[in-house]
Amino acid sequence: MSKETNQQWGGRFTEPTDAFVARFTASIDFDQRMYRQDIQGSIAHAKMLTEAGVLTADECASIEAGLAEIQSDIENGNFPWSIELEDIHMNIEAALTKKIGLTGKKLHTGRSRNDQVATDIRLYLRDEIDNILSEITRLQQGLLTLAQAEADTIMPGFTHLQTAQPVTFGHHLLAWFEMLSRDYERYVDTRKRVNVSPLGAAALAGTTYPINRQITSDLLGFDRPAENSLDAVSDRDFAIEFCASSSILAMHLTRMSEELVLWASAQFNFVNLPDRFCTGSSIMPQKKNPDVPELVRGKSGRVYGHLMSLLTLMKSQPLAYNKDNQEDKEPLFDTIDTIKGCLRAYADMVPALESKKTEMREAALRGFSTATDLADYLTRNGMPFRDAHEVVGKSVAYGIEQNKDLAEMSLEELQVFSADIRADVFEVLTLEGSVAARDHIGGTAPNQVRAAVARGQKMIDAR
Numbered sequence: 001m002s003k004e005t006n007q008q009w010g011g012r013f014t015e016p017t018d019a020f021v022a023r024f025t026a027s028i029d030f031d032q033r034m035y036r037q038d039i040q041g042s043i044a045h046a047k048m049l050t051e052a053g054v055l056t057a058d059e060c061a062s063i064e065a066g067l068a069e070i071q072s073d074i075e076n077g078n079f080p081w082s083i084e085l086e087d088i089h090m091n092i093e094a095a096l097t098k099k100i101g102l103t104g105k106k107l108h109t110g111r112s113r114n115d116q117v118a119t120d121i122r123l124y125l126r127d128e129i130d131n132i133l134s135e136i137t138r139l140q141q142g143l144l145t146l147a148q149a150e151a152d153t154i155m156p157g158f159t160h161l162q163t164a165q166p167v168t169f170g171h172h173l174l175a176w177f178e179m180l181s182r183d184y185e186r187y188v189d190t191r192k193r194v195n196v197s198p199l200g201a202a203a204l205a206g207t208t209y210p211i212n213r214q215i216t217s218d219l220l221g222f223d224r225p226a227e228n229s230l231d232a233v234s235d236r237d238f239a240i241e242f243c244a245s246s247s248i249l250a251m252h253l254t255r256m257s258e259e260l261v262l263w264a265s266a267q268f269n270f271v272n273l274p275d276r277f278c279t280g281s282s283i284m285p286q287k288k289n290p291d292v293p294e295l296v297r298g299k300s301g302r303v304y305g306h307l308m309s310l311l312t313l314m315k316s317q318p319l320a321y322n323k324d325n326q327e328d329k330e331p332l333f334d335t336i337d338t339i340k341g342c343l344r345a346y347a348d349m350v351p352a353l354e355s356k357k358t359e360m361r362e363a364a365l366r367g368f369s370t371a372t373d374l375a376d377y378l379t380r381n382g383m384p385f386r387d388a389h390e391v392v393g394k395s396v397a398y399g400i401e402q403n404k405d406l407a408e409m410s411l412e413e414l415q416v417f418s419a420d421i422r423a424d425v426f427e428v429l430t431l432e433g434s435v436a437a438r439d440h441i442g443g444t445a446p447n448q449v450r451a452a453v454a455r456g457q458k459m460i461d462a463r
């Protein structure tokens, strides 16, 4: 390192930064991924300064051309990233000055890295939210298509992971669809608070130049300039909110994963995960492991962790900008990467899921899944529900003893428990009768599943 002090802010310093401190305080290793947003923000700022009469049109044109060159240098791998220049903002500014000379030094007029970095993160996150939204839609489309194909497939529904009542597989998939619809809305809502322009807040108090914050806000596609300069440079709750929305989505993905892992096991044997989404064991030749759902389940850990990191990072921070905030980027970026990876894996995998209809059906036949239907049958014939519950409980106990499901008992056997049971009882004891009877909005009947698919399709088509 040279004996000179830092070329961007070294005026008042008498010795160069300690070599370790330079590395310790630098963010260039992780903030360089915001290079496009940094350049975009600088161009908007330069244009606005030109309209305000602070820069000449020639100066602005030269800044724009220089920044465009820098962007292609970065994209072609020809950019000399420097730790001494600390972060993406100073790396680009120094490169600009090197390219276009003195005019490059005018770019930072009326601006600070504090409003610059807040602008960059918001632009970056806004784009990534849009990418996440389209991946959620792709996954939801896969679920809708599969739910339509599986509208008549019967499986056991569970509570407490004990067989409860028969449901259709399509209905189960649509429960996942609903979780994702709420996740989608949460990101759309988060995006509103991300899409606000901090530019012009400068270091913390605003600037003495005749800037026009509306111009930069419009040029960058923000909804409006942030109201308060102190808040604009220090607010990171938009990032916390993004991590919270992501944590809830990650939690939903763990629930789906858990079910897929269970269903793919020899014990459940409800689905086949295509080989390309699984791996084998190096020692047990019979193994086909559901790695993708397992890994997605495990990745929730880091997403929740990043939410905790950001909450803790912001806790007790006095206004306005503090260097603590440099620590916002790695958790935020890793959350983005993790969520995109999980969604991509799921959106690719879901359309390839194969249900094992015979096995699902057999499982639903075991476990007295139509016991509630028998109780409802007795109630329709005049018996109070509590008494009907008791009667069916006794017939189930008999069935366990005899190793027979309700539908496998003879009419005579059933009538031992209630004389009100007639031959028509077998219609309600079938799996098809049971699911078809739950025929109302949100119910598991196959025609309700098809109607819900149609509504879901209309909803995602309107996005």
Ligand code: ARG
Pocket (backbone or CB within 6 Å): 027, 031, 086, 087, 113, 114, 117, 323, 325, 326, 327
């Ligand atoms: N690299 C810094 C960050 O990520 C940029 C802002 C630095 N501002 C400052 N005054 N040190 O937050």
